[in-house]
Amino acid sequence: MSRARLATDGKGGLTRHVPIQTSAHTALLVVDVQNYTSVPGDGEFSHVDPENIPDDLAYHFDRLETTTLPAIKRLQDACRASGVEVIYTVVEALTRDMRDLGLDYKISGIGVPKGSPWAELPDSVARMDDEIVIPKTSSNVFMSTNIDYVLRALEVEQLIICGLLTDQCVESSVRDACDLGYLVTVPEDACATMTQERHDQSLGMYGGYCRIVQADQIVGELQALARQAAE
16 A cells, blocks of 8 residues: 555545554654663763652653653554564664764764663563664664665554654654655654653644654554454
């Protein structure tokens, strides 16, 4: 099925607001959910006492623990059960001295050496052994990696994009994926940034590029696909 046919609204028009149509041509892309970005007292947040999280970070880590990571886990489980490819991007250089980092990451002081435990996912959303991990050295995974080639090799047409941060790397991924011809769905509760205001504002800005739903809606669509496949 072509992307244009996939986006047909049934009334002779085109729409991005279509449910997941087929597991064979869908992938879940989890953006930058890793020890470096997600764990107080480690990585980017090594300076943070896990027992005394400062007020300016309290929202972020509370949302991660109570909302975002559980939603990602539900999506992982549903994708695996229905045969949807699960792919991860992680901030990780190709070198131990990180000489290949993009200039913006160098200026921002963002970087994970090749092979560092900081590139691993938190235990609550650990990847399965054969799931694809794509290291990146810039905010935009479509700019600094071969992910578009990989997705096309996998014959992916619909992308479920979630992760960190809603208004930075997730937003970059959504915008470029749409421009490259993928139909994108964003489960908003499986995304997080530093404040609710930033989260909501970002979703409002790129809502015109994608379908924005709750993770459980996608889980229901995937479960329906799995039931159909079993019949």
